[in-house]
Amino acid sequence: MSSGAGQGKDAPRPYFFLSYAHTPRINSRGAADPNLWVAKLYQDLCEAILQITDVPSGHPVGFMDRSMHQGQKWAERLSRELATCRVFVPLYSPRYFKSEACGKEWHLFSRRSVYQRRPTAERMTGIVPALWVAMDHYQLPRVAGELQFSHDSFGPDYAAEGLYALMKIDEFSSQYQAAVLKLARRIVEVAEQTVIPIGQVLDFESQPSAFDQPDSGDQVRISVFSYQQRELPPNRNAVWYGEQRTDWQPYRPDSSRPLSQDAADIARSMGFQPTVGEFEDETEHLLGGERPAGPSVLLVDRWAFLDGRRSEAVRRLDRRNLDSVAVIEPWNRDDQQSRDHERMLNELGDSVLAVSRGARQRPSLRDEGAGGAPGSIEEFRGEMERAVMRACTAHEQHHRGRPESGPGERRPSIGP
Structure with a gap:
């Protein structure tokens, strides 16, 4: 796609793109959306910019993504906004610099040329960072x-605490208002003192992250035990599946992207370097030798247990009872077909995962947050974080000389 020329200040281009890392909910049922605080900051910035500029009615002031990174249309929208916005505002937090999506946003914007309207001592980049939390103890990329x-x-309180604390603590209310106004003025100043031509609308998913890559030693392997659409058992709804087994999307319509991508993003946000593969491609790593060479998370589609031949490898893995392999059974409580066949699927799971299920609550669509069986995409994100930590901690303990559980031993619960 071709890039456009620079436009005047009255052209309908947003002043700023607010780039931030989505914070997962503590739990999914009845919990408030933690990203509403970022949405309030966004609205306050837009209001301040409207007050100090002559942006015409109906023209965009800013852009903030509220979609949780889902689907092709979302990726195309992000690329368009990053190609046209006048200022890029990254909201600094430890989670931000672990987010691959945020790194791609930074990369796409920074590809655009920046020309200053007049020489100044300060070289403007079109990037105006903001502190969501204090970053004194974190190394920036x-x-x-x-x-x-x-x-x-x-302001000193802003620099010491970040915008989140200023918003949450009543005694900092005036400092928050002052910081937002100064940030809005800075955004407008950079927009008016620079010319940043419209960039190319590129494929978002294929872009690299601008942030430093994590240490290769912090690796987590994610494997998926599921179906391809063409190998589904009779009458199983194909809406949850794709061309590859790693395309499994158990939480549609709430999440229309493969669950393995969500899992990988979560691992990256925790500072790990994930790899994703089908379970069958990971069997040598998981079943060969004395124990796996690194921590692993296995995502299990209980419907795939209907394939007895393929299930045997999962059964063998379960009998090894290795703490460095965490098992999650995503279980969408809105999947009516699974609800209708719950008893059959539970019995299949009990027959294959006898060891691991003996140490935790049996997954059920009726259970609220059953350990290892998240019933919604929000519950899955929390369970994935816990699974990664369990697997990595067990792997590190082994390397420090503490053995994992062996056959016949009951491992600790994999629930919360």
Whole structure:
């Protein structure tokens, strides 16, 4: 796609793109959306910019993604906004610099040329960072560390605490309002003192992250035991499946992307380097030798237990009872077909996962947050974080000389 030329300040281009890391819910049922605080900041920035500029009615002021990174249309929308916005505003937090999606957003914006309207001592980049939380104890990636930007100019409380604390603590209310106004003025200043031509609308998913890659030693293997559409058992609804077994999407319509991608994003947000594969491609790693060479998370589709030949490898893995392999059985309580066949699927699971299920609650569509069997995409994200930590901790303990559970031993519960 071709790139466009620069436009005047009255053109309908958003002043800023707010780039932030989505915070998962503590639990899925009845919990407030933690990203509503970011949405409030976004609205306050838009209001402040409207007050200090002459943006015409109906023209975009900013852009904030609320879609949780789902689907091709979402990726195309992000790419368009990143190709046209005038200022990029990354919201710094430890989670932000672990997010691959945020790194791609930074990369796409930074590809665009920046021309200053008049020479100044400060080299403007079109990037205006904001502190969501204090980052004093965290090492910034190279691209962020190279920015010539002082957070102290927005006030000492802002620099020490970040916007989230200023919003949450009543005594900081005036400091929050002052910081938002100064941030809005900075966004407008950079937008008006630079010319950033419209960039190319590129494929978002194929872009690299601008952030430094994690240490190769922090690896987590994610394997998927499920179906391809063409190998489904009779009458199983194909809406949950794709061309590859790793395309399994058990939480449609709430999440229309493969669950393995969600799992990989969660592992990255925790600072790990994930790999994704079909369970059958991982059997040598999981079943060969004395124990796996690294931590693993196995995502199990209980419908796939209907294939007795393939299930035998999962049964063998379960009998090994290795703590460095965490098992999650995603279980969508809105999947009516699974509800109708729950007894049959539970019996299949009991026959294959006898060891691991003996140490935790049996998964059920009627259970609220049953350990290892998340019933919604929000519950899955929390369970995935716990599974990664269990597997990695067990793997590290083994390397420090503490053995894993052996055959016949009951491992600790994999529930919360």
